[in-house]
Amino acid sequence: MDPRTKFNILPLLLALSFSPLYGLEDADDLLSMSLNELLNIEVVTATKIAEKSDNAPATVHVISESTIRTRGYRNLKDVLEDIPEVEIQSNAVAEFNNYYTFRGISGNDRFIVLLNGFRFNSPTGSPHVIENNYPLVNVKRVEVILGPASALYGADAFGGIVNIITKDGDKSQGGSADLGAGRFGTREASLSYSRNFGQVYASVTAYGYESDEPTLPDFYPDEYAWYNNQYRNEGLVLVSPFIPVEQELDAEQQGRPYETPNEAQYINIAVQTGNFSFGYATNTESHSSSTGMRPEFNLFVEDAIFEIEVESMYIKHTHRADNDRWFLDSSLWKGTYELTPASKFLNTFTVYRDGFKYADAQTVKAEQQLTYLFENNSTFIAGLSYEDISALPKSGDLPFAFNPNVPAASQDLFYIGTNTTDQNGNDLTVSQQFFDVSYRNLGAYMQYVFKASEKAHITLGARFDDNTRYGSTFNPRAGLVYSPTDKVKLKLLYGSGFLAPSPYVALQHYGSFITVDEGGNATNDPEETAGLFGPFWHLPNPDLEPEELDTYEASLSWYANDHLGIFLNGYHNTVSNRVVNSAQFGREFQGIPVDFAEVPINAGESTSYGGTLRLNLLYPIGQVNLNAYLAYSLSDGDIDDTPLTYSAEDTVRFGAEISYRDFSVAPRILWRSESRHFLVDDNGSNFENDSYSVTHLFVRYDDLLHRGNTRLGAYLRVQNLFDKRYANVPFAQFEAFTATPQDPRHVGGGISITF
Template sequence: MNKHLQTMNYKFFFLLVLTCTLFRTGFAQKDEVSSDELMEMSLEDLMNIRVITPTRNVQGANEAPATVMVITAEQIKIRGYRTLAEVLNDLPDFIVNDKSDPQHYNVITSRGLQRQDLLLVLLDGIRISSPTNEPLPFLENFPLYIARQIEVVYGPGSALYGADAMAGVINIITQKADSQESSLQAIGGSQGYSSGNLFLNKTLKNDFHISVAGQYTHDMQPDFSEVYEEYNVDAYETGVFNTAYGPMTPQQPLTAGYEAPIKSYNFYSSLDKGGFSMKVLHHYVQVPSSTTLKPNNGVYNKDVFYGQGVTTGSASYTASTDRLESISTLTGSYYEVNPESNYRNLYGGMEHGYKYSMGSMMKIEEQLNYKVSEKVNLTGGATYEFFQSIPKAPELQEPVAKEGSIGGTLLNSATPDNPNGFEVKFFSLVYNNVGAYLQGQYAPVRNLSFTAGLRYDHNSRFGSTVNPRIGAVYSPFKHTTIKALYGTAFWAPSPHVSFESYGSFYTEDGGQTYQSGFLHLPNPNLEPVTSQMTELSLKQRVRRNLDLTLTLYNSRVENTITNVPDNGNTNLYNNEFLGWNVYYIEVPYNQGKQENYGGNIALNSVFSLGRIDFNLWSSISYVDGTVTLAGSDTETEQANLAPWQFRIGLDGSLGNLDFSARLLQAGAQRTASFVDSTNPDERETVDGYSLLNISTGYTFKNRATLFVNIQNALDQRYKNTVAWDASNPDSETFNSSFQNPLRVMAGLRFMF
């Protein structure tokens, strides 16, 4: 990317923020309910909390044409949730595999659809995941402590939200700026955990309401060399690593001992007056980039990390009459990889290989909600999005210097005979997307409603897509709700997926000639991945304080992207790159399909025993599926699933004392490895696990709460699957990722 284009990004973002201060624009939820009122609700009210995400209009969760789970602020506090991953881990049909990827740390699966970049993350309806859809860790970078509620919508959402809402939409609804409630919280825990956040609300003159919040978390994490014998770090003392490629002695200094810290922070501010709302959120997360590698194949030091930050600014204005509501929104978002981010492993000779990437988006959207009659509602809108991106480069010898043109030298290419090495080519992308959507809801009678919608998008990179949705909600009896749903979605081939490259060259003659055994190189011709899902659910009130819900679904995904040999598929490189021979080149490629099917039975109950109020919830989930292997028509089992999962949780309150216990029992986990590599039919498995988390808190005079959270209370030494085949016992990675032992955290929260 040239200097002019880089300067455009910063000027664009500065102009956006300046415009936000002048532009009248909001995506705000109306008729909000406070946390205290939520705790006093009956089961009927609790299960029909008002939501906005499924239709972009406020309605009860029971009436919404979608499966939507709502987690309230009070539940976040009682259960001690710190991250989105912890929230999703307690929900049916989600699988959270922590420590399973060196870039985005955890891999989130929803109804068999893997990767968190298939989930669109919003804050009050504004996208806060990466604008160009690089996958982000689901950790404390996303600010749960300012949430009034979190709405998790399952299934395809492209008919309303466009690209990337394939597996679902997560919308963090913030507390009202005029609530006048502020908070301060500090947490400390075992194995080097510390976190603090501050949330301030203030009403200014002329009815302006301002909110400011910030959070910082540092987690040293458990020393796995003391927990698991597989983490032998003797090489960190001797300096000689017996890697899968043979002994290596790195030249750059090492820190003795195991280090794998996580760091995250965020900053939030909002300004509201009437229908006007302006918000800014910056969040950053930094994770160890040797995750899943055996210690002899990767360096676990605190300076070996991958850091990503997103800054989002939005301004919105809502104006309404008796029948018509207009919501005008302007959004700008900027994503950047910390230039100090690096991998240090056997692929780069155990030396630091630095990475860099950035992306930005400007979006203008106009939405109209029109109440035609008591029976008919229409929602329509149009969007324009402008993107710029530098996709993730290969490993660099030094961190990118952002002054001037973006550039760098390929790792290990500089030698005495070639001191300048190979200059890395950074791709520079500029593209746009135009979209329009229309949705109608028709309720011919009180207990029956139909929803139909359609969205059209045209992207200058990959062309046009059309995504419909239809749904029917029927209540044949007072306490019975049936939902039948169908929808489609598309996942845009992000710059990260299309243009990422990794691998390195080596020389055996001091730099006169070079060669490489392996490179992963770009394929700019990728097309969108598409999906369609059919869903049926039945909710029944069994008793006054007991609800049962049965949900069944089937999804089909086409045009899936897998890594394949360049030769015989794209033929873009012909075993050569930068003029030198490469033994094997792989590229991402649209090839194959995936089918998932499953369902869950969920129970919810609110009851009292004496002076103790309880909320009991439980679910049994089953999800399975098949995939078509690259280069063949063979269907095989889907990897990285625990098909059977059982969850049960109990929240309770006795006066000023709150408590919560949540158990997840996961069945056998299917890995990416095959039992017989010559017959890709049955995959290997690793044991399931029982994960018990416990939280309790005591509130003094409705102002100060002392709380304790215990994670993995059974102290299980369990594993999660990883996203690639590691069946060879001598491979560079573990075949599954080791998880944290028991951890205890305590904290104090003040409300003022």
């Protein structure tokens, strides 16, 4: 079944959005809270033990339900854009849309996303899409941990962890709904409902999003001049970045309208009874597979999409001792990932024919964790986990959609451009190669949080993993949290991490074959065809080893009074055994000559260092409350003695929430200096985007109608308030922009109802 049919829940949500639903819990009473009380929220992600964020041995950012509602955060991307030391290159990657950097460490596979403590992204480490598929519906808080956490969480907890915690643990009853619309044909709806059935508590949440997205050639005529002229008027593209010869497209591909639709769906079900809990969540996301690409080499048409589906399912049991001194958590989790059969490219690599893609992966994990609480409030945890993993890494470009119900070898799939004959009638067809893998991982970890005194907490921990595919790793951590006064907190931290060579990184391959004559010149004439040739191929390397990370960091927080907080932190990362693409010439693939190939290898080292100075102000003026923040972040470093890429040296974030009773307005401003592309120009300097600032605005009123426990509210959201033209840096090579245009102003609004 097509996942878009299976999970096309938006029409249903639109129909249900005005049903009687339950009320949102009251907003935090900011007028009676100090800044310390507001910011020092209990967290669980840093140590797997509930503790105040100020005491956690990590750099922790907590986004509460109240903040989500007041600032108008719609999805996880909105939240991460406001986190210091996180950088997002939007609309920058054909596959996963946005490209993320945590503290100078770039890549969507270098951090993990959890939902209530269980993994909710690709279970084998494929770079994940973070867009509207992670909506903040029925969410109590989001915990963002910056820095490695492999000492507790193992593989891929490299640059950080994002843990979305829903309100199900509160066992509140009722429901909420939201219905929104906006510019560029944007439509979204959400529904959440919870109820007790005797001793059983259950909740269900659903969300749907659809958008036509802006027609960028109308807003960026210079960048899309080829589309507006050669493609739209004459049906022309270029053969490849390596063969810049004009090619006329087939008639069915000429003159098609510019269409880059975006869709997302999300479902979450939770059930709790006694000491047992069960959770199921799934999300799907599809976007244009020409995102961030140049129109000379890519077609911007409706059916060129990249679509993923992620599922997570768990059952957990907690056994507590009679004296509450120790408890045992037992869990079984299954995660799946699928690059759906509908996914395809229409670009230079597919010779402008349908180039379908497919990938799938699944992991089953059993984990046992013991937690012991000492009389002096020190804690000890120890855990053991076993994972069984299997994956079919991302395929090459397929001539027709993959059938998941039929073995790959039985589908007669071939490499695009090879199903032809030469001038002598010899068949040139080359069958697709698939790289199925299966492996297992055994992990053991321990952590001791020692309360040395009322002012000092020491954390020591380590994890050992033994993997049947890439061997063994050992990752320690250490931390000191010291409080000389009630208003001052000092943290000194060390952490290590490893990034497993995912099947995606090690075994994916892509490129194209073209037919050539006896002189090696491209030809489409069968009577002149002498053979096949590959202008470019990305080739697999199954022998990759894990990347390793060491991080040192320090932070100081000072609550000057009940209204003002000053926070300063610094970090230093060293990544060794990095996976990089090695340029190689004169290679062969499937026995066919390849002019230029790139192959992933372990080579070199990178460093990144920086920090953030942040001010938070919470100030009541009568019944008006001002909650504002200002943060300056510095990021620098090098990659094998070359400049750090995908990380602006200077970033400033400003935001404010101005609230009066049920009315609030929240402006946010992001200013970022230039970020570098990994490609260099003729002078040896990295391509980069220009510095820019962008402003967002959110306005909310929560009491349009208030009858009993039922409340009706409305909101207005404006992205890119001043309609700036600016660019981010894409993660692609010669077929992409060196600075990809960003969306113009987007205005949207909606209503919400609670009961």
